[in-house]
Amino acid sequence: xxxSDVLHHLSIADAAGMIRARRLSPVELARALLDRIExxxxxxxxxxxxxxxxxxxQARAAEKAQMQSALKGPLHGIPLAYxxxxxxAGVRTTAQSRLLEANVPARDAEAIRRLHEAGAVMLxxxxxxxxxxxxxxxxxxxxxxxxxxxxxxxxxxxSSGSGAAVAxxxxxGSLGSDTGGSIRFPAAYCGIAGLKPTAGLVSRRGVIxxxxxxxTAGPMAWTAEDCAILLDSIAGYDPLDPASVxxxxxxxxxxxxxxxxxxxxxxxxxxxxxxxxxxxSAEVIEQMGEAERLLADLGCSVGTADCPPLAAxxxxxxxxxxxxxxxxxxxxxxxxxxxxxxxxxxRVMAGGVMRAVDYIQAQRHRRSLAAELNALFDQFDVLVxxxxxxxxxxxxxxxxxxxxxxxxxAAPANISGGPAMSVCSGFAPNxxxxxxxxxxxxxxxxxxxxxxxxxxxxxxxxxxxxSL
Numbered sequence: 426x427x428x429s430d431v432l433h434h435l436s437i438a439d440a441a442g443m444i445r446a447r448r449l450s451p452v453e454l455a456r457a458l459l460d461r462i463e464x465x466x467x468x469x470x471x472x473x474x475x476x477x478x479x480x481x482x483q484a485r486a487a488e489k490a491q492m493q494s495a496l497k498g499p500l501h502g503i504p505l506a507y508x509x510x511x512x513x514a515g516v517r518t519t520a521q522s523r524l525l526e527a528n529v530p531a532r533d534a535e536a537i538r539r540l541h542e543a544g545a546v547m548l549x550x551x552x553x554x555x556x557x558x559x560x561x562x563x564x565x566x567x568x569x570x571x572x573x574x575x576x577x578x579x580x581x582x583x584s585s586g587s588g589a590a591v592a593x594x595x596x597x598g599s600l601g602s603d604t605g606g607s608i609r610f611p612a613a614y615c616g617i618a619g620l621k622p623t624a625g626l627v628s629r630r631g632v633i634x635x636x637x638x639x640x641t642a643g644p645m646a647w648t649a650e651d652c653a654i655l656l657d658s659i660a661g662y663d664p665l666d667p668a669s670v671x672x673x674x675x676x677x678x679x680x681x682x683x684x685x686x687x688x689x690x691x692x693x694x695x696x697x698x699x700x701x702x703x704x705x706s707a708e709v710i711e712q713m714g715e716a717e718r719l720l721a722d723l724g725c726s727v728g729t730a731d732c733p734p735l736a737a738x739x740x741x742x743x744x745x746x747x748x749x750x751x752x753x754x755x756x757x758x759x760x761x762x763x764x765x766x767x768x769x770x771x772r773v774m775a776g777g778v779m780r781a782v783d784y785i786q787a788q789r790h791r792r793s794l795a796a797e798l799n800a801l802f803d804q805f806d807v808l809v810x811x812x813x814x815x816x817x818x819x820x821x822x823x824x825x826x827x828x829x830x831x832x833x834x835a836a837p838a839n840i841s842g843g844p845a846m847s848v849c850s851g852f853a854p855n856x857x858x859x860x861x862x863x864x865x866x867x868x869x870x871x872x873x874x875x876x877x878x879x880x881x882x883x884x885x886x887x888x889x890x891x892s893l
Contacts, residue, residue, distance in 0.1 A: 432457040433594030434890060437651035438680075440597060441499035444491055451491060451502030455484035455546050458504045462548065462595050465893055468576055470568045471589040473509050474517055475549040480504065483546040490544065499654050499680070501544030506596040508584050509550040510557055511537050511642075512631035516547075520633045522555045523566055524757060524764050534631025535666065536600055536642055536659045543658045548596055551586030555769045557602055557635045558583060558750055561823055562766035571820065572615060573891040574857055578817040581610030587645045588615035592891055598646035598655055602632060604639045605742050606835025612645060612847040613812035613860025616886070618877060619645040620652045620846040621838060623867045625670035627656075628663035636749040637668070638788070639742070639839050648887055649848055649877030653683035656870065675871040682871035687723045687879035690872060693730030693805035695864075698834050699814065702735035706815035708853040713811060716850055716861050716880070720809070723879050730801050730808050733794055738840050739832035741794060744779065744787040751776025771825040791840050798841040802866040807876055810834055812847040812860030834862060843867045848877040849886040858886070 432454050435443070443449035459477050466472050487502030496502070507513065510520050512530035519525045533541065541547070552570040554560050560582060561569035570585040572578035573593035580588045584601030588611025591599055601608040603621035612619025620643045627642045634640055644655035656679045663669040675682040694717060699705040705713075720727050750773045751758070754765075758777075762770060801808060811834050824830065838845030844867075847860035861880060865873040881887050 433461045435597065436647050437499065437503055437597050437654050438648070440503055441654070444502045445496060447491060451484040451487035451546065452481065454502065455480050455504050458548055458595065465593060465595060468893070469571050469573055469589050469593055469595070471552055471570045471586040471593065471595055472506065472549050473519060473521065473552055473567055473586070476516055476547055480546050480548050487544055487546065497544045500540065500658055502546060503597055504546045504548050505540065505598045506548045506551050506590055507537060507600045508553050508587050508602060510553055510602060510633040511600055513537055513547070513550065516550065518550065518633070520556045521553045521565060521567055522765070526566060530631070532631065535628035535663050537631070539659050551590055551599060553585060554583035555766050556633065556750070556754070557604065557607060558746070558772050559766045559769035560772060560825060561585070561820055562768040565766050569820065572817050573893055574616060574817070577819055578857065579614060579820045579823050581614035581817065583607040584611050584619070584645060588612060588617060591615070591617045591645055591647055593893060594890070598644060598651055600659070601643060601645045603641050603643055603839070604636050605746055605839055606833050608643050608645060609812055609835050609845060609847040609860070609862060614817035614858070616849040616858025617645060617647055618649045618652050618846060618848045618881070619643070620656065620870070620874070621844060622656065622660065622870060623844050624842040625668050626672055626868070626870070627659050628666045628669050630663055630666040634753060636746040638749060639745060649846065649874050649881055650680060650683045652846065653679040653874045672868055679870060679874060683874035683878040685875050687725055687876045690725045690876055691804065691806045692720050692725045692727050692876070693801055693808045694727060695730050695732060695808055695810040697731065698735050699811040703814055703832055703834065705811050709811050709815055709859060712851050712859045712861070716809065719880065719883050723883060728805070730805060732798050732801060732837070735832040735834070735837070737790070738794055738836040741787045741791045742836040742839050744783060745791065747773060747776040748779045748784045768825050795841045798837055799843065799866055802869070806872045807869070808864040810862050810864070812862040816853040816855065816857035816859060838864050844870045844873045846873055846877050848881050850880050850884045851886060852889065
């Protein structure tokens with residue numbers, strides 16, 4: 426049995442193996458995580474709600490199953506926490522907004538229900554940006570989450586608490602959401618793995634919406650393999666979610682696919698994004714060069730992929746998000762604008778002056794851009810580009826119009842509808858993590874996860890944790 430001082434650094438895969446072999450008690454694991462949350466969350470503000478009593482009860486049930494050789498699978502007894510836009514039965518779900526400060530759902534979101542069915546232990550609910558778009562705000566009942574690599578740094582958003590909690594060892598995995606990069610930004614800035622799945626692969630039923638035509642729900646964890654283990658439980662058709670689509674997992678499941686290796690994959694590097702359209706920092710340019718050499722060493726064939734400019738993807742993405750978010754919040758924004766954070770108002774109020782023709786044209790442009798990007802998969806199995814233009818900035822330097830004033834590397838995959846993930850492939854000279862983004866064709870999760878896992882293994886990035 427490992428000491429409780431290192432249990433928080435276990436991957437889901439390692440913890441599952443130890444639980445299966447009866448070398449680790451789910452109760453011991455849950456208590457180790459809860460103790461760490463109590464010590465460190467006041468510095469990180471990753472959790473909005475901690476469900477300690479429920480977690481111990483679920484862990485005891487998992488331990489009973491463990492002793493009876495009745496474990497359901499690799500998530501049975503694994504401590505997880507969820508972005509606070511996922512409905513949780515009997516547990517407050519706020520979207521980090523004072524408008525929902527007293528909101529207690531009657532039932533779980535479908536993805537949460539599936540994880541509970543798999544035996545996962547819920548530690549609590551994690552910080553987000555207000556309604557998954559507001560940005561780090563200091564005028565709400567809860568402060569924004571902080572980056573465990575440097576608490577003066579931004580976590581990325583909007584799945585901010587998820588990135589911080591997993592990186593700091595306050596949860597072994599999480600669920601986030603991604604509408605314009607909200608899983609991949611915190612994954613990159615916090616040095617973890619985060620997957621935006623194909624639109625419709627994971628049910629969004631019971632997830633508070635931001636932009637219904639773009640929202641996706643997906644896993645965040647320390648490794649790509651762990652994301653695949655989570656995806657094996659949450660993916661699948663939900664007839665009660667109108668956006669859900671039937672799908673077939675790869676043979677053996679997503680976790681098996683992640684472990685298959687990257688040899689033979691045809692990889693297209695989208696250089697224009699980080700070299701021309703939004704020039705990246707020197708650290709990221711160097712990282713991308715190292716990543717290209719690493720891909721060749723892994724046995725991938727590497728070429729240059731060209732596609733429309735980043736600004737075109739970003740314009741369609743931001744216009745659709747802003748218009749749909751305003752439509753959802755119009756009544757409250759008019760009657761109670763002061764109830765929202767200033768960051769939310771700055772990012773959403775512009776939707777009130779958009780015309781129907783603007784929104785329709787953005788949707789038309791989206792289809793055209795998606796077709797152009799997805800046509801690249803006739804040549805390549807996956808595409809690779811930077812995840813962010815640099816390491817995490819200072820929290821105080823993040824502008825309220827972040828995502829509106831300049832494009833992001835994340836928007837193309839939201840427009841294309843296919844999977845995309847960020848994995849940590851190295852570190853800047855100042856010790857902050859750097860993310861590599863991997864994009865696949867619709868329902869191409871198997872190749873994305875396989876390459877992500879291979880990059881992590883080859884780069885050795887998973888052996889380094891933030892010091893807290």
